Amino acid sequence: MAENRHQALGLSDETVLQMYETMLLARKIDERMWLLNRAGKIPFVISCQGQEAAQVGAAFALDRTKDYVLPYYRDMGVVLTFGMTPTELMLSAFAKAEDPNSGGRQMPGHFGKKKNRIVTGSSPVTTQVPHAVGIALAAKMEKKDFVAFVTFGEGSSNQGDFHEGANFAGVHKLPVIFMCENNKYAISVPISKQLACEKVSDRAIGYGMPGYTVDGNDPLEVYRVVKEAADRARRGEGPTLIETVSYRLTSHSSDDDQRAYRSEEELEEARAKDPIISFAKYLKEVGVLTDELEKEIHDRVMKQVNEATDYAEKAPYAEPEHALKYVYAEK
Numbered sequence: 001m002a003e004n005r006h007q008a009l010g011l012s013d014e015t016v017l018q019m020y021e022t023m024l025l026a027r028k029i030d031e032r033m034w035l036l037n038r039a040g041k042i043p044f045v046i047s048c049q050g051q052e053a054a055q056v057g058a059a060f061a062l063d064r065t066k067d068y069v070l071p072y073y074r075d076m077g078v079v080l081t082f083g084m085t086p087t088e089l090m091l092s093a094f095a096k097a098e099d100p101n102s103g104g105r106q107m108p109g110h111f112g113k114k115k116n117r118i119v120t121g122s123s124p125v126t127t128q129v130p131h132a133v134g135i136a137l138a139a140k141m142e143k144k145d146f147v148a149f150v151t152f153g154e155g156s157s158n159q160g161d162f163h164e165g166a167n168f169a170g171v172h173k174l175p176v177i178f179m180c181e182n183n184k185y186a187i188s189v190p191i192s193k194q195l196a197c198e199k200v201s202d203r204a205i206g207y208g209m210p211g212y213t214v215d216g217n218d219p220l221e222v223y224r225v226v227k228e229a230a231d232r233a234r235r236g237e238g239p240t241l242i243e244t245v246s247y248r249l250t251s252h253s254s255d256d257d258q259r260a261y262r263s264e265e266e267l268e269e270a271r272a273k274d275p276i277i278s279f280a281k282y283l284k285e286v287g288v289l290t291d292e293l294e295k296e297i298h299d300r301v302m303k304q305v306n307e308a309t310d311y312a313e314k315a316p317y318a319e320p321e322h323a324l325k326y327v328y329a330e331k
Contacts, residue, residue: 002285005220009227013288019060019219020283021297023052023276026076028305029086033093033108037254041313042093046109048076050249051181053275055151056081057219058179058244061226062149068117068135070128070150073109074181078151083116086304090312097318103325104318126152126161129178133165136176136239147233148176149226154243155186157200166241170207173238177229180241181216183248188261204241216244217275220282246275 006016026048036042048055055077059069064082071078076089088100095104101112101120112120119135121128132150139146156162157180169176180200184191197203204211210232214221222244229240247270251258258267283289 002282004286005282006286006288009220009224011220011223015060016220016283016288017293017297019056019223020276020279020289021301022056022080023077023219023279024297025086025301025304026052026055026080027276028301029089029308030076032305032309033090034250034254036093036309042108043095044107045093045254046073046107047248047250047253048074050247050270050275051183051216051244052077053219053279054179054181054216054222054244054246057222058149058151058226058242060219061223062147062230064116066117066146067230068119068132068146068148070119070121070132070135070148071111072121072125072128072151072153072156072181073111074153074183075111075151079111079113079118082113082118084111084113084118086308087311088113090308091315094312094315095317096312096315097322098315103322105323126156126159128152129156129161129165130168132176132178133169133174136169136174136233137172139175140172145234146175147230148174149179149230150176151179151181153186154180154182154184154191154200155189155194156180157203158186158194166203166207166209166239169239170209173236175233175236176239177226177233178239178241179226180243182243182245183216184245185248185252185262187252187256188258190261200243201241207239207241209239209241211241211243213243213245216246217273217278219275219279247273249274 030048033045037045055075059078059081091099092101093108101110111118128150132148136148199213201211201213212225214225225242
């Protein structure tokens with residue numbers, strides 16, 4: 001039998017199965033959204049495929065009863081872990097009135113659910129970073145025990161918002177975790193044309209915090225490093241920069257055609273490292289997952305995806321006169 005890595009991290013068999021199921025659920029919702037988009041039923045998809053391991057591994061390392069997450073637009077694995085449902089995600093994709101993110105006002109991927117401490121983002125990339133730093137500052141000023149966790153792509157690590165946020169957090173030793181999901185491409189711009197340094201984590205030293213680069217296809221490794229960063233933040237030792245290296249398995253969005261800038265050979269190589277397949281393989285090697293249980297999980301996930309799709313497709317759109325609600329003060 002293979003080495004049992006999850007038990008060494010203090011994770012039960014039940015917990016790693018939940019991690020696997022959440023990763024699979026994110027993938028299957030995403031795949032369904034692409035089909036709906038191509039069928040002309042939903043207008044836009046921005047995909048999590050290839051990044052589920054980093055997202056779910058990180059979110060499981062946080063305290064879902066008190067920590068705040070500020071996800072970027074691909075973070076379906078994070079928000080599912082923090083309590084968003086497949087139905088809520090589908091309502092967002094269909095832009096229906098019950099969409100909890102924005103009532104159908106925003107593009108998909110603008111996740112927000114107040115009671116679960118999922119803080120909504122906005123379309124300009126990286127604006128969530130200074131927001132997370134502000135939340136962490138509030139934790140320190142009010143002496144409250146929570147951590148702010150923020151994600152962004154490696155393209156975003158070149159934006160001023162990242163550098164200003166990281167600098168402020170480093171100076172004030174704030175309880176915030178910066179996690180860069182490096183998927184190798186900022187839309188069509190490869191990593192080689194984005195960074196002069198070797199790794200995004202190399203930037204941490206400039207802001208007085210530790211920086212780590214880990215395999216983003218390994219949810220257990222991501223769990224380990226995020227858990228350590230969270231523990232460090234709770235002890236008052238300040239922020240951490242984590243870079244998870246994976247690969248975006250789809251076009252940037254449903255409006256992008258990746259054939260213009262990367263080869264099928266490159267994609268095939270990446271698909272061979274699919275984190276969902278490799279995590280299932282590990283779970284089978286350590287005797288946690290059987291073929292029978294894998295089918296049971298898959299069937300349960302597909303039932304949720306089908307029910308969420310049916311519900312969201314039939315749900316009503318917002319009334320046109322609601323377009324200005326929450327924009328102007330009401331008497």
